[in-house]
Amino acid sequence: MPRTEEQLNKIRKDRKQKIKDTALEVFAAHGYESASISMIAKKAGVSKGLMYNYFESKEDLLGTIMMEGIDEMLPLIDPDNDGVLTKEEFVFLIDESFRIMKEKINYYRLYFSLMMQPSVMNLFADKLNEVAAPYIKIFVDYFEKKGSKKPMLEAIMVGALLDGIGFNYAFNPDTYPLDDVVELVKEKLV
Amino acid sequence: MPRTEEQLNKIRKDRKQKIKDTALEVFAAHGYESASISMIAKKAGVSKGLMYNYFESKEDLLGTIMMEGIDEMLPLIDPDNDGVLTKEEFVFLIDESFRIMKEKINYYRLYFSLMMQPSVMNLFADKLNEVAAPYIKIFVDYFEKKGSKKPMLEAIMVGALLDGIGFNYAFNPDTYPLDDVVELVKEKLV
Amino acid sequence: MPRTEEQLNKIRKDRKQKIKDTALEVFAAHGYESASISMIAKKAGVSKGLMYNYFESKEDLLGTIMMEGIDEMLPLIDPDNDGVLTKEEFVFLIDESFRIMKEKINYYRLYFSLMMQPSVMNLFADKLNEVAAPYIKIFVDYFEKKGSKKPMLEAIMVGALLDGIGFNYAFNPDTYPLDDVVELVKEKLV
Amino acid sequence: MPRTEEQLNKIRKDRKQKIKDTALEVFAAHGYESASISMIAKKAGVSKGLMYNYFESKEDLLGTIMMEGIDEMLPLIDPDNDGVLTKEEFVFLIDESFRIMKEKINYYRLYFSLMMQPSVMNLFADKLNEVAAPYIKIFVDYFEKKGSKKPMLEAIMVGALLDGIGFNYAFNPDTYPLDDVVELVKEKLV
DNA sequence: GATGAATGAGAATTCATTCAT
DNA sequence: CATGAATGAATTCTCATTCAT
Incomplete structure (x- = not known):
């Protein structure tokens, strides 16, 4: 049959x-x-x-993987977010981000390994921005609410911090004290 | 002749x-x-x-470049450092680090692009550690002196922050507000 | 499909x-x-x-060819040989050897052309010895039986003679009177 | 000055x-x-x-070396030889040949390693013949005098024997019992 | 659809030879 | 004359991609 x-x-x-x-x-x-x-x-x-x-090609395979990886990260951002993030929501966002990172460590390794190659990254620039932009927006909103003088700059700095932790963890997932660092980050930020 | x-x-x-x-x-x-x-x-x-x-080979060319790049970064660390870093010294160290990064942006791009490949990085692991270790030590000392409960963890976090800023800057050197971010970092840390 | x-x-x-x-x-x-x-x-x-x-490589190609060539020569040696070679068997062995040589002339050319390069020959030394050793043994036995005072030396000399004929024939297969020389050799040896 | x-x-x-x-x-x-x-x-x-x-070139260097090597071997042949070789002269010729071979082992290794390449050997064919021809002639004469039925064939066989001994010796100069083999050869031939 | 034999463009590397100094 | 930096053609080998079966 x-x-x-x-x-x-x-x-x-x-x-x-x-x-x-x-x-x-x-x-x-x-x-x-x-x-x-x-x-x-x-x-x-x-x-x-x-x-x-x-x-179609090796490049298409890479592209599909990267695109889908990005797509999976999108829903992470609270879709109901009204621009007013509570402390709890902020903490939750950070926790979620690192939970995903641990789960999807290979995606991160791939992204990090390709980010310095403009010829590759340009293909995904728009899509990556779709992920990054709401993050930045949420961070900006959050710091604005907290009364920060330079909320955008603080958001960028936090973005760098999260990237840096991710990079270090991806570089050495076996011994990096990810959870402890994340706890400390939350402590400092809220 | x-x-x-x-x-x-x-x-x-x-x-x-x-x-x-x-x-x-x-x-x-x-x-x-x-x-x-x-x-x-x-x-x-x-x-x-x-x-x-x-x-001798493409790999030798890479190796030479990386080794020399690392060697140029070593003297950055204050050799007379007695383990008791003043605020001013700490600030100076951070400033210097980013000054070097701007100047040697291509080295950083190269390092970042290779760090996810263990087969390559293992060749330089020892040498890289020579650069990283004193940094970590200085940071730990600094946070200890400041009375931090978890100086090591704080040092690791600061390391991640600096890496993250470097990574973001290397990714997009043309538009990243490096100087402003660095100023903010110093403000937050001292 | x-x-x-x-x-x-x-x-x-x-x-x-x-x-x-x-x-x-x-x-x-x-x-x-x-x-x-x-x-x-x-x-x-x-x-x-x-x-x-x-x-896998040019060297692997060479190695495969040489090994298989040697393997094809091994069965030439009478497997039932009990160490007591009759004249007829001895003559047959020589005839066979040269018959194979004519048939596999390219193998011989290849071996002869490589034998002066230790770096190459060492790879096949053991295998070649597998072929040569029984020959030598048979010759030694034969000359011992004939009552020779120095059977080993005679065997070595005969080995050299056969090699020399092979070498000369391989050098100039078109005009070398191989068959006649072989006949003479048999005449002299038995 | x-x-x-x-x-x-x-x-x-x-x-x-x-x-x-x-x-x-x-x-x-x-x-x-x-x-x-x-x-x-x-x-x-x-x-x-x-x-x-x-x-002029690598090939010229090779050519010069081979030509001169051949030239050095020429005088070995008794210039006064009147075609009637005594036993003593015959023995002396063989001794001399192997003495030269030991002394000039590198020449022999080189010749043997190139002989299977017609593109190379053709360049030296004539010259090599100048060396080989008188040898053959002497051997033929000698065997004729001894009453051999096929002096030419015997000469060719002896040539092969000497070549074979040389080849084996050049292949493994350290352990080959050259002197003993040469003694045996002389014993057998005269 | 599914396979892997086959291709060919291009990569790293070697080396005889040339030539400015 | 002497040097060795420089060249470029040729070599071995790799790999994404195609295609007959």
């Missing part, structure tokens, strides 16, 4: 996901350039040729 | 420097893997072959 | 054999160092890249 | 000899293709450029 259309779709979907997951792993571990399609195909248990059935 | 030893030394020194400068630029702009020896040679105005007269 | 495992095996086997055959020819004609992968690929009618689908 | 013409000539001659000696050593040890001009220049203590002052 031939497979139904539905079954085929599920197979396709699962396999595509498997390829993306594997590619992310390999990209994160070796860097985008050093990772080869062969390596990914073998690790994902599919043929090289099949990769091109699902993705 | 052959050139004098002195002439040769000058030629060699100049050429080698020219190659290193160009390579750093290209590495920083495209990433180590994506940058090709051809690209660097062309930009430096020398033949591909000559590159190998001065450096 | 993908090819069956069987089809693939046949393709791989055939192609690999074609490459080995061509490479042996080219190595034997130009010498290992002077023969280029391009040259072999073109002559074999495949792309350069494909060479590396079948052999 | 400037050097006299004569002194200059001597310097030139000595240096040229030094280069040839070194090149022979390096060629014999690594093989012609694998030996580089740089390697030879450094080992000879001269600059790369100077090499081309004395030899």
